[in-house]
Amino acid sequence: MAERFNEVVLPHLGDALALARWLTGNAADAEDVVQDACIKAHAGIAGYAGGNSRAWLLTIVRNTSYTWMSRNRPRSIMAVGDLGDLDDMAAAHGTSLPDEDGPEASLIAKADTAALEAAIAALPQPFRETLVLRDINGLSYREISAMLGVAMGTVMSRLARARNLLMSELGSAP
Amino acid sequence: MSDDGLPNDAKGIKLMIHALIDGELDAAAALALERRIAADPALAAEHARIVALRAAVTRLPRPDVSDAFRARIAALGATATAQPAQDEPERDELVEPRPGIPSARQDQPRGDQLRGTTRRDAQTRPSQTRALPRARRFGSFDWRAMAASIMISAVLASGATQWVMFNSASDGFAAAVASGHRRSLLAASPIDIVSSDRHTVKPWLDARIGVSPPAPDLAQDGFALIGGRVEVISGRPVPALVYRHREHLITLVAEPQQGGSTTAPEDLSSGGFSMVHWSDGAFSYWAISDMERPELDDFVARFRKAAV
Numbered sequence: 261m262a263e264r265f266n267e268v269v270l271p272h273l274g275d276a277l278a279l280a281r282w283l284t285g286n287a288a289d290a291e292d293v294v295q296d297a298c299i300k301a302h303a304g305i306a307g308y309a310g311g312n313s314r315a316w317l318l319t320i321v322r323n324t325s326y327t328w329m330s331r332n333r334p335r336s337i338m339a340v341g342d343l344g345d346l347d348d349m350a351a352a353h354g355t356s357l358p359d360e361d362g363p364e365a366s367l368i369a370k371a372d373t374a375a376l377e378a379a380i381a382a383l384p385q386p387f388r389e390t391l392v393l394r395d396i397n398g399l400s401y402r403e404i405s406a407m408l409g410v411a412m413g414t415v416m417s418r419l420a421r422a423r424n425l426l427m428s429e430l431g432s433a434p
Numbered sequence: 435m436s437d438d439g440l441p442n443d444a445k446g447i448k449l450m451i452h453a454l455i456d457g458e459l460d461a462a463a464a465l466a467l468e469r470r471i472a473a474d475p476a477l478a479a480e481h482a483r484i485v486a487l488r489a490a491v492t493r494l495p496r497p498d499v500s501d502a503f504r505a506r507i508a509a510l511g512a513t514a515t516a517q518p519a520q521d522e523p524e525r526d527e528l529v530e531p532r533p534g535i536p537s538a539r540q541d542q543p544r545g546d547q548l549r550g551t552t553r554r555d556a557q558t559r560p561s562q563t564r565a566l567p568r569a570r571r572f573g574s575f576d577w578r579a580m581a582a583s584i585m586i587s588a589v590l591a592s593g594a595t596q597w598v599m600f601n602s603a604s605d606g607f608a609a610a611v612a613s614g615h616r617r618s619l620l621a622a623s624p625i626d627i628v629s630s631d632r633h634t635v636k637p638w639l640d641a642r643i644g645v646s647p648p649a650p651d652l653a654q655d656g657f658a659l660i661g662g663r664v665e666v667i668s669g670r671p672v673p674a675l676v677y678r679h680r681e682h683l684i685t686l687v688a689e690p691q692q693g694g695s696t697t698a699p700e701d702l703s704s705g706g707f708s709m710v711h712w713s714d715g716a717f718s719y720w721a722i723s724d725m726e727r728p729e730l731d732d733f734v735a736r737f738r739k740a741a742v
């Protein structure tokens with residue numbers, strides 16, 4: 261059992277910390293969350309039936325992050341608003357590209373780390389988590405769709421919207 | 435309007451560009467979309483923007499997994515197993531030494547659980563295994579006392595299959611086979627050609643790399659052939675067959691030999707995987723799986739018998 265835990269969980273601690281860091285907003289909280297998540301993973305290791313162990317662990321990390329935040333930061337959860345707002349907000353961005361000229365690719369490529377991190381942190385939570393799961397944790401659309409319990413099309417549109425928001429943010433910054 | 439099966443609205447085509455960059459499109463759709471992008475400067479600019487953004491996000495510094503943190507998590511696995519939780523598996527219950535057990539006796543189950551170095555370490559420090567005050571957020575078990583030895587266990591047992599195998603006598607080939615197997619477990623599919631029919635798998639491998647190892651179907655023996663893939667090891671493509679035994683996958687890499695000798699199965703297991711290597715003169719075989727060793731031996735015996 262201990263070996264299985266080491267095989268399944270330990271290789272993905274970096275990914276787990278990265279996800280928790282982006283969901284909670286800071287690295288110190290991420291360690292607490294990942295530690296809690298690993299305790300749950302250990303208790304539930306028998307339920308891991310093979311397959312992508314990273315996706316399995318990250319699902320636990322995500323759930324633990326939201327439990328942790330609802331306990332420690334109830335206000336930040338409220339700030340997300342409901343999904344109706346989200347779609348309105350996103351629609352405004354969805355139509356602005358690419359007909360209107362987006363920023364040059366070279367401008368995005370030159371964006372500095374701090375600006376990019378701030379832009380990601382400022383994303384509405386459903387967009388942020390989709391972007392992080394895809395571009396930082398490297399999960400496939402199908403895995404993200406299973407983890408979030410949303411359709412593939414929703415994953416795709418959230419990802420596109422997240423990236424559009426980042427691109428216009430980075431493109432407008434001097 | 436073109437008739438290439440792609441969406442014709444701007445929004446739909448944009449989602450497709452994201453999917454293309456994320457490697458989510460099949461070859462036909464990718465080809466059609468690449469043609470569209472080549473013909474349309476606006477789409478090309480969007481494509482370039484997304485590629486640039488993805489690269490920038492990928493470059494972001496990732497949080498360090500500190501040694502202390504890794505040791506803490508590894509200790510979680512070891513300690514909690516040694517002392518199964520009585521109640522619900524919540525934070526403190528899992529890691530707290532149970533009250534009422536004399537401290538001198540606490541060493542024994544842990545030492546046994548962690549084996550070898552840990553046992554020695556734990557026993558040489560009986561005074562430190564006494565629980566620290568309960569004040570610490572993450573319970574009070576003595577991970578510090580065991581940190582050094584646990585680090586060793588953690589490094590050996592976790593992602594270090596490669597490390598162990600690189601340092602063994604059987605060179606980097608075994609390590610590459612092991613990483614290929616591990617990667618296949620993480621991939622969307624562990625096989626490139628899905629078929630339980632060896633008459634499909636063998637020609638597929640033959641067409642791709644001109645090599646086709648014996649691929650007996652051992653379904654009646656409980657080892658079903660589920661497909662094959664190509665591994666690239668030491669810069670050369672080699673065929674790999676994938677068998678399933680209950681919920682376990684077995685990767686069997688067959689490296690062609692030229693005038694090779696016949697060798698008996700040799701155990702190269704480490705790091706949580708069982709691995710066996712043998713040769714039959716025509717191929718050098720490497721079988722790897724997360725099954726127990728005796729089960730893998732059983733597979734190897736049946737395969738050798740059927741492949742003659």
